[in-house]
Each structure stands twice: as C-alpha cells, then as structure tokens.
Amino acid sequence: MEARWVSWSEAGEEILDLRRRVFMDELGWREERIHHGRDSDGLHLCALSGGRIVAAISAYVYEPGAPELAAMELPGVDGPTVEIGKRVELAAYRGRLISAQIGTSMLRQICESLQPSRFFLIVRVNDHRHLIERYARRNFTYHTEIGSGDDAIAVMKVEGGEALEEFYLKHRDLARESSRSGGIPVPSLVRFLVDSARGDLLAVERLGAENHYLELLSRRAEAPRLTAQGRLILAEQRPRLASAPLPPAPASLLDIGSGPGEYLAAVAKEGPLAGYRVRGVEPAAQLLARARANFPEYTFRQGTAYATGEEDASHDVITAHFLFVHLRSPDLALLEMHRILRPGGLLYVVDVDDTSFRGPKAIHRMIRTYDYRYAGDRMVMNDLPGRAAEFGFRLVRRSATTLRNTGGPEPVFGRDEIRLGRAEAWNLLSFVRSQRGLDEIVQEAEEHYLATGCEISLNLETQVYRIPSPQEDGR
Ligand SMILES: C[S@@+](CC[C@H](N)C(=O)[O-])C[C@H]1O[C@@H](n2cnc3c(N)ncnc32)[C@H](O)[C@@H]1O
Structure with a gap:
C-alpha cells in the first residue's frame, strides 16, 4: 500500500469512480454529490493498492472572500480557509482505517506548509450525524446547520490561533504514532505543490x-x-x-x-x-x-x-x-x-x-x-x-x-x-x-x-x- 498526492487531471476520473461506488452504489446518493465545485484544483491524497486507488481524501483551499465561505456562513478571516472533504474508501479496506490515516497526515502537512487560518468540513446530517461527534474528538467544533431534509448539512470548523495550534499538535502526534506503528508513509505536500506549479499556496511568509x-x-x-x-x-x-x-x-x-x-x-x-x-x-x-x-x-x-x-x-x-x-x-x-x-x-x-x-x-x-x-x-x-x-x-x-x-x-x-x-x-x-x-x-x-x-x-x-x-x- 502506498500514498500519493495526485492532480485532478491525472486521477480525477479514478477518484470519481471510487466516489460513485461508495456514495452512489452504497449510500444511494445522487450523482451531483460525488462532485465538488473545486475538485479541479483540490489537493487529493490517495491510498493505492497494486496501483489502484482504494481510498482518497480531498482538501480545497479558499482565499478570504470566496463565495463558498459565505454560503457556509463562515465570517471573514485573514488567511486561507481549507475545507476537508470527500473522504472515501472501498469497503474491503475500511477495517484498516486507511482514509483516517492518510487524512491525519494530510492535516498535519497542511498545517505545516499552508498554515491556514481555518479548517472546515461538512457533515450530511441525514446519513452521517454520528460523524459530528467523531470530528469533535478531532477538535472540530459545530458551527451551524444549513438546508433542510435530505440536503441538510452541519458545518464544523477549527479557527483561531490557539485552537489551530492544538489541532496541529494533535494531528502531528497522531501522524507520528501512525508512522511508528507502520502506517502508510505519505509523501511531502511541499514537494507535490512545487512539482505541480502550485508553490504559491505555501505559507513562506507566515511560517517565516x-x-x-x-x-x-x-x-x-x-x-x-x-x-x-x-x-x-x-x-x-x-x-x-x-x-x-x-x-x-x-x-x-x-x-x-x-x-x-x-x-x-x-x-x-x-x-x-x-x-x-x-x-x-x-x-x-x-x-x-x-x-x-x-x-x-x-x-x-x-x-x-x-x-x-x-x-x-x-x-x-x-x-x-x-x-x-x-x-x-x-x-x-x-x-x-x-x-x-x-x-x-x-x-x-x-x-x-x-x-x-x-x-x-x-x-x-x-x-x-x-x-x-x-x-x-x-x-x-x-x-x-x-x-x-x-x-x-x-x-x-x-x-x-x-x-x-x-x-x-x-x-x-x-x-x-x-x-x-x-x-x-x-x-x-x-x-x-x-x-x-x-x-x-x-x-x-x-x-x-x-x-x-x-x-x-x-x-x-x-x-x-x-x-x-x-x-x-x-x-
Ligand atoms: C538554538 S539556536 C542555534 C544558534 C546557532 N546555530 C548555534 O548553534 O549556536 C536556533 C537559531 O535558529 C533561529 N531560527 C528560528 N527559527 C528560524 C527560521 N525559521 N529560520 C532560520 N532561523 C531560525 C533562531 O533565531 C536561533 O538563532
């Protein structure tokens, strides 16, 4: 098993196929829900077995003022906001917590090289309300609920210097633990961003x-x-x-x-x-x-x-x-x-x-x-x-x-x-x-x-x- 950051042009079709199998075939979601408006420039981290993508998780970077943030009722912050989403893995691999593992490493690396001012994620409350508690254990706090019926979503976020620092330390610790216990090694996000001409996302000044x-x-x-x-x-x-x-x-x-x-x-x-x-x-x-x-x-x-x-x-x-x-x-x-x-x-x-x-x-x-x-x-x-x-x-x-x-x-x-x-x-x-x-x-x-x-x-x-x-x- 290996992990790889991939661009949408290279692996988008394969990721969509995986989302289709899980979100549509298993959960019965509509086709539109397998897509994300920012997929084409999202950061996609995949786990591969025998060269085939078996799990994926995506991150979407928004600059302040992006309309998607207003739609989530998220007020303005100084720096970038990162949404984590579309976490998916084939049923056969679920017991091994692969997407959780690569997700932890993704969060650690995003904190280290992008230093966002906020993270958020959405939970589809009809199917996944139980996830609110699970993400709360990972330091996300409940922000608001938007929409109703089948389309209702809860927005969860991590925001503010202290909360982001605690979030970083926790995910760094979990990532270290995972690598000590033989987890899948995840390559460098910095390397990937530079190689894919996205180096402008790196927080060189904020880190400096x-x-x-x-x-x-x-x-x-x-x-x-x-x-x-x-x-x-x-x-x-x-x-x-x-x-x-x-x-x-x-x-x-x-x-x-x-x-x-x-x-x-x-x-x-x-x-x-x-x-x-x-x-x-x-x-x-x-x-x-x-x-x-x-x-x-x-x-x-x-x-x-x-x-x-x-x-x-x-x-x-x-x-x-x-x-x-x-x-x-x-x-x-x-x-x-x-x-x-x-x-x-x-x-x-x-x-x-x-x-x-x-x-x-x-x-x-x-x-x-x-x-x-x-x-x-x-x-x-x-x-x-x-x-x-x-x-x-x-x-x-x-x-x-x-x-x-x-x-x-x-x-x-x-x-x-x-x-x-x-x-x-x-x-x-x-x-x-x-x-x-x-x-x-x-x-x-x-x-x-x-x-x-x-x-x-x-x-x-x-x-x-x-x-x-x-x-x-x-x-
Ligand atoms: C333990 S001191 C070592 C100083 C010196 N190299 C020595 O061995 O005596 C660490 C040094 O790293 C500097 N430092 C901290 N963050 C840095 C960064 N992001 N880039 C370059 N230097 C940094 C500190 O200001 C400090 O001078």
Whole structure:
C-alpha cells in the first residue's frame, strides 16, 4: 500500500469512480454529490493498492472572500480557509482505517506548509450525524446547520490561533504514532505543490514570521547555555568535520539560523572550513545585531530558513546547527536549501534527536510532554533523511554521539560518546522549563533526578547530505 498526492487531471476520473461506488452504489446518493465545485484544483491524497486507488481524501483551499465561505456562513478571516472533504474508501479496506490515516497526515502537512487560518468540513446530517461527534474528538467544533431534509448539512470548523495550534499538535502526534506503528508513509505536500506549479499556496511568509526558539526562552538564561553548548559541540564536531567530504577552500558556506554567531565564528576557524567565504542568515533582529557587532569579518543577513534571500545555486556548503528542531516546516527549509546549493553541494546538519532519549520514566515523560507541545520538532532528525531524499539530497554521512550523565564536571570525549557531569547533563535539558504548563512534570522529573543516581542519555546527530551533480545523477 502506498500514498500519493495526485492532480485532478491525472486521477480525477479514478477518484470519481471510487466516489460513485461508495456514495452512489452504497449510500444511494445522487450523482451531483460525488462532485465538488473545486475538485479541479483540490489537493487529493490517495491510498493505492497494486496501483489502484482504494481510498482518497480531498482538501480545497479558499482565499478570504470566496463565495463558498459565505454560503457556509463562515465570517471573514485573514488567511486561507481549507475545507476537508470527500473522504472515501472501498469497503474491503475500511477495517484498516486507511482514509483516517492518510487524512491525519494530510492535516498535519497542511498545517505545516499552508498554515491556514481555518479548517472546515461538512457533515450530511441525514446519513452521517454520528460523524459530528467523531470530528469533535478531532477538535472540530459545530458551527451551524444549513438546508433542510435530505440536503441538510452541519458545518464544523477549527479557527483561531490557539485552537489551530492544538489541532496541529494533535494531528502531528497522531501522524507520528501512525508512522511508528507502520502506517502508510505519505509523501511531502511541499514537494507535490512545487512539482505541480502550485508553490504559491505555501505559507513562506507566515511560517517565516514564527520563531519557536525565541518565543519561549528568557534571553538571559539562554545566552550562557548556548555558549556552553557551542563549546561542547565544537569539540565533538572536530573529528566529524575532519572526515566530512567538504570541498577545499575557498568555498562558499552559508550558515542558517546563525543566532549570535559565536558557534559559526568558532567552527569557521576549524581546519576544513578555514579559508571559506562565510555568511550567516538569521531571522531574529537582536541576535543578528549581536552577530554583526561581534564578528564584523563575516556577513550576516536577515532571513529565514524558508526564504534566505540568497541567489540560486550560490553556495557550496550549507550548515544548520540546532536549526531543524526549531522549524515547523522542515520540508520548506529543505526546498530552499536545495535552491541555493550548487549541484554537488553539501548540507551539514547537527541537531539533537529526542527519539534517542534513554532514562527513567519520570524524565522520559518530561521530554515527551515537551516534545508534544513544542511547535518545532525535536524528533525531526529521525525522519530528516526520508524528507531530504524527496528534495534531492543524498545522505552521505550519518553519525551519532551519545551524551551521557556518567562523567565528572569536565566532559570526557570518547568514541561517539561524551560523558558529562550529572549537573552539566541536567543543564542541557534546562530549556524544558520554558514551556508553559510543564511545571509539575519538570519538578517531578527533577526530584527523581536529584534523589536517584539514574543514568540518562541523548544522541546528538550529524547528518551530511549532498546534492548529486548532474554527472552523478546520470550514473
Ligand atoms: C538554538 S539556536 C542555534 C544558534 C546557532 N546555530 C548555534 O548553534 O549556536 C536556533 C537559531 O535558529 C533561529 N531560527 C528560528 N527559527 C528560524 C527560521 N525559521 N529560520 C532560520 N532561523 C531560525 C533562531 O533565531 C536561533 O538563532
């Protein structure tokens, strides 16, 4: 079984056929109900078995002011509204909840790359009133009922910043769970939109206006934490950099999410990178100002991972140190990175991977709760290779260093491991306190940590990708 985003011109007839079999033959609906006025430019996600579509779900994007919204008695909102509809699956596949599974992934991906201001769906109350309750469990609220008799529909919606965020977090969690338990992998919506010349739907600006890293942190507490982390990582990275297939100087390096620039300035002096032309991109004005003041020898520009402002194919190397975990849309960042890297260029990523955390239950629970609520994604390193492959990146190195709390005050560097003191290791997790509503869980975890001699560990991953040059691709 595989999932695929399809265009209406390519698969519309097959989807209509499926809707006919279910909506008309099984439910006895009229022909007109199998059509949707926006099908031709809808986003259709299908599940296929043996190359045949066995389930489908569709999403329709409306700009503010679209007449369909007024017809649903939905008042104006600033951004796009997305309707989810025409979910259908062949009877033989229903027990496997295929359309529910691909639907969850569709909602997650729409939140991540389109960032709509509202979702809505309609329920035909005569046949499906029970679905109102089911969608309510997925955070849709009842909006209104329109029409009467056989044609009566209930409109359900999700709207407003907080409700949309809860909706996103829930569907991301369900999608992760589904992929952990062997669900059907769903390809990237960003990739599909770009390939089908619909890239204008991507919420590049709205996503770029978010900074999940900064929104929770107190800068006074974070600056020393980041400096300490930078020192540790530099030592950890030295052998990794030395063995990475980096091009010889002078090459052009762009660091994305360069923050105050300290780590970039330190790493740029390392052997393989010394002599490179170095630039940084950073969205936060205050961090950018610090980087420019402290490191005038490098160029820093304001931009985001989704819109760096750099020229096409203008860099040999891109570095992303502790960036990906703070992004809502890694796919959109990968798209941009691919645009500005030269063929043969390298993407060098360093980040933590919370899926590797090992430790007692109470601390595990703290990490999981934080991860559930954080709009960035501290588990992204786990699926970055799969995502990056969709954007033309080939994974050429992947290594993990396990950070353990079994050392003394001075870190001890072993092969693929660093042993830290108990207090120093706990300090690396201090960012969890920034998340609202976690106080009790953090306190419980901390008490457990202090009262027991428990061991904890977490992996730091380095992943190096290359965009194959045209010659390599042709091989
Ligand atoms: C943990 S800090 C890492 C800073 C630096 N790379 C280092 O290793 O010291 C994360 C950085 O990513 C930046 N950031 C957050 N969202 C971003 C986005 N959408 N695009 C680019 N950078 C972003 C933050 O402002 C911050 O500077």
